[in-house]
Amino acid sequence: MASSSRYVCQECGHAAHKWMGKCPGCGAWNTLVEEKPESDVKARVPKSTSSSNGRTSNPPEPITEVALGPETRLQTGMVEFDRVMGGGIMQGSFSLIAGDPGIGKSTLMTELARFMPERTILYVTGEESKRQVKLRAQRLGVDTDRLLLLAETNVEAIGQAVRSCEPDLLIVDSIQTIFRPDLSSAPGSVSQVRESTASLLKMTKEDEFSTFLVGHVTKKGTIAGPRVLEHMVDTVLYFEGDRHHAFRILRSVKNRFGAANEIGVFEMRESGLHEVPNPSEIFLSERGYGVSGSAVICSLEGTRPILVEVQALVSPSSYGTPQRTATGFEYSRLQMLLAVLEKRIGLAFSDHDVFINIAGGVKLNEPAVDLGTAVAAVSSFRDVPTDTNAVLIGEVGLGGEIRTVSQLGPRLKEAAKLGFDRAVVPANNLDSTTAPDDLDVIGAKTLQDALDTVL
Structure with missing residues (x-):
């Protein structure tokens, strides 16, 4: 008799009837794990939704008759955190925060108790003991009786604790350690993560408290577990940064109650995370002057413009194949910019090594940083410093043209506030943008125009 087991990829959730070394879904190696079918787990329909005659007691209703209550948000007092959440933690929201090991996810979650001492917070730890969490809380200055610790991984026991203490905020650290006892698969497997999250989601929506799940990430930087996990939650947050740098960035990639791609900037110190109210000033504080290969760019992260320094070498x-290294900048975008510079400007980068670094450990993906990156590369190639009082904003097209960008007004205001005198922007943006009086805004139609202006 053929085995009824299936093999599930722990990276993407792809199911196969036999074991394979390489997952057909995501291409990862050695990620398929045998899972037996859960024949005793049937579709769960809440008793309140059905009646004896088979009709539902929760019938559909017109959208015009749906009652709306007042919007309730928990204000944490952390301005950067509240900004990312869309103005505070929405009551009844279900959020997921993920990041590299040791980046500070647990530190951030623990610090919420220091900023909300009047709120009851249930901290469920599945990876650490209560003593370890207590030591971290002492280091962060968290001393409140409203922070309740529970060392548990059974989702049913967590539900009992929630019903007994009725918290305002539930923190589960981490979702990969939680399991349902009616499933035979191991904690952290695709089925356990999916079903445990569904149980916690049901509790959150029924009792209308807020929940934060702490999640792991894979080597590729994606959230470990099934992809459906990101669809189930209301908010997906990534805690980014280089462990060798002090700055951490909290980025929302999905938010049903606020702007997506909003960021909050923190600085990791011995006493915990500290907010950075003006990140542009911090990122430019160590900028060199009169050095080739340096340019200032402005990236719009969510609703916040941030000025950072891009460095090029x-x-x-020395080898037949030149090196291309990008830190904080998209590698494929760098390859495209170098090809444009070689084809349209006539600079031979094909026999040169190129290194690009975004200072401060920030990761930028917006096309508006293309112009500054290209200018910094040309500056290092020619060994000619750029204009240190100029900010470069614009997307570079394959024909060497400078394409328009969105939200140019806030970018120019941020540049003027930090004391810059000039800004090189796409020429097509000039007619629809009002620039500050003390900032000289220069429009560039092509990449050559921008190079002639700042080099």
């Missing part, structure tokens, strides 16, 4: 290659 171009040197003759």
Whole structure:
């Protein structure tokens, strides 16, 4: 008799009838784990939704008759955190925060108790003991009786604790350690993560408290577990940063109650995370002057414009294949910019090594940083410093043209506030943008125009 087991990829959730070394879904190696079918787990329909005659007691209703209550948000007092959440933690919201090991996810979650001492917070730890959490809380200055610790991984026991203490906020650290006892698969498997999250989601929506799940990430930087996990939650947060740098960035990639791609900037210190109210000033504090290969760019992260320094180092290659290294900048975008510079400007980068670094450990993906990156590369190639009082904003097209960008007004205001004198922007943006009086805004139609202006 053929086995009824199936093999599920722990990276993407792809199911196969036999074990394979490489997952057909995501291409990862050695990620398929045998899971037996759960024949005793049937579709769960709440008793309140059905009646004896088979009709539902929760019938559909017109959208015009749906009652709306007042919007209730928990204000944490952390301005950067509340900004990312859309103005505070929405009551009844279900959020997921993920990041690299040791980046500070547990530290951030523990610090919420220091900023909300009047709220009851249930902290469920599945990876650490209560003593370890207590030591971290002492280091962060968290001393409140409203922070309740529970060392548990059974989702049913967590539900009993929630019903007994009725918290305002539930923190589960981490979702990969939680399990349902009626499933035979191991904690952290795709089925356990999916079903445990569904149980916690049901509790959150029924009792209308807020929940934060702490999640792990894979080597590729994606959230570990099934992809459906990100669809189930209301908010997906990524805690980013280089462990060798002090700055951490909390980024929302999904938010049903606020703007997506909003960021909050923190600085990791010995006493915990500290907010950075003006990140542009911090990122530019160590900028060098009169040095080739340096340019200031403005990236719009959510609703916040941030000025950072992009550094480039171009040197003759010692090998047949030149090196291309990008830190904080998209590698494929760098390859495209170098091809445009070689084709349209006539600079031979094909026999030079190129290194690009976004200072401060920030990761930028917006196309508006193309112009500054290209200018920094040309500056290092020619060994000519750029104008240190100029900000470069614009997307570079394949024909060497400078394409328009969105929200240019807030970017220019941020540049003027930090004391910059000039800004090189796409020429097509000039007619629809009002620039500050003390900022000289120069429009560039092509990449060559921008190079002639700042080099």
